[in-house]
Amino acid sequence: METLYPLKFTPILKDKIWGGSKLQQLFGKKSKSNKVGESWELSGYNGDLSVVNNGPFAGKNIVELIEMYKEELVGKQVYDRFGNQLPLLFKFIYADDKLSIQVHPDDEVAMERHQSSGKTEMWYVIDAEPGSKLVIGFLQDITREDYLKALEEGRLDDLLQKVEVSAGDVFFIPAGLVHAIGKGIVLAEIQQTSDLTYRIYDYKRPDESGKERQLHTEEALDVIDFSASADPKTIYSKSINELATLVSCDYFTTNIVRFNEQFNRFYGKLDSFVVYMCVEGNFEISCNGDVTKVKKGETVLIPASVAEVELLPQGEVTLLEVYIN
Numbered sequence: 001m002e003t004l005y006p007l008k009f010t011p012i013l014k015d016k017i018w019g020g021s022k023l024q025q026l027f028g029k030k031s032k033s034n035k036v037g038e039s040w041e042l043s044g045y046n047g048d049l050s051v052v053n054n055g056p057f058a059g060k061n062i063v064e065l066i067e068m069y070k071e072e073l074v075g076k077q078v079y080d081r082f083g084n085q086l087p088l089l090f091k092f093i094y095a096d097d098k099l100s101i102q103v104h105p106d107d108e109v110a111m112e113r114h115q116s117s118g119k120t121e122m123w124y125v126i127d128a129e130p131g132s133k134l135v136i137g138f139l140q141d142i143t144r145e146d147y148l149k150a151l152e153e154g155r156l157d158d159l160l161q162k163v164e165v166s167a168g169d170v171f172f173i174p175a176g177l178v179h180a181i182g183k184g185i186v187l188a189e190i191q192q193t194s195d196l197t198y199r200i201y202d203y204k205r206p207d208e209s210g211k212e213r214q215l216h217t218e219e220a221l222d223v224i225d226f227s228a229s230a231d232p233k234t235i236y237s238k239s240i241n242e243l244a245t246l247v248s249c250d251y252f253t254t255n256i257v258r259f260n261e262q263f264n265r266f267y268g269k270l271d272s273f274v275v276y277m278c279v280e281g282n283f284e285i286s287c288n289g290d291v292t293k294v295k296k297g298e299t300v301l302i303p304a305s306v307a308e309v310e311l312l313p314q315g316e317v318t319l320l321e322v323y324i325n
Helices: 022-027 062-069 076-082 107-114 144-152 217-221
Strands: 012-020 036-042 088-095 101-103 121-128 133-138 160-164 170-173 179-181 185-192 198-201 242-248 253-259 263-266 274-287 290-294 299-302 308-323
Touching (some): 012 088, 022 036, 022 088, 022 121, 022 185, 036 299, 088 274, 121 242, 121 253, 133 170, 170 242, 185 274, 185 308, 198 217
Antiparallel strands (some): 121 170, 121 185, 133 160, 133 179, 242 253, 253 308, 263 308, 274 290, 274 299, 274 308
């Protein structure tokens, strides 16, 4: 069989009623639509399987490759846990209008109700218009009764914590945390492979058919964390030519690397695939005698069998590095 190499994929673009054209402008994503809300960069989600677009494996989807190469591609401990499923989903998101207020179930609830994994995720803000805000949890501890009363009276928005954001801000969104992306924000999202969302409030907006979008009030009640969400921003070092950890949880670890000179990474002891999301600049990956060019807005999977890579920047680069512990 062919030797594995850094894999790039054709983005899966998703139109949303709150989408726009910013992902095309910032990253060169190819679509004539002016309502693109999400670019699924790397997905093993059933019905939306990412397809390789570089090298000898061009045209094969990610699940086919996992079936062929197993732990060589994803790592032994990952393959033992997840089999032929890619356990993480990687997206770029642009909101030209505020999203609905929503919450995601954890693994236990998701498996019981939907035979699915739950959805814990994180956000890295790439671009934000002045004054743009995210909704992250509640301003103070509330009860289930407080929540239902506010929902009935149409004042749920008053209970929510809104955080003004700028490029480089990071937020961890565990299952159960109420959240929403505000207007004018571009971000990278790293999450469990799940598309389960309970919509709890949507400003009475109509969908394409003119009807208000469905809410999931009952489903969400047993999922929501009603406690206050203090200090939601992740604090991290922004030094150049160093690696800093943004999130480390049961589902993934995400590091950030800002570099303007050669940066070497050694993965021999990791036992996991690694994914790079390039959020600023262009660079090259050198490994096993081959070079892979990567542009801003591209996502690359480094197979678990690759023990070492050299990252060669063209100017300054900002890279999100993701793997499973």
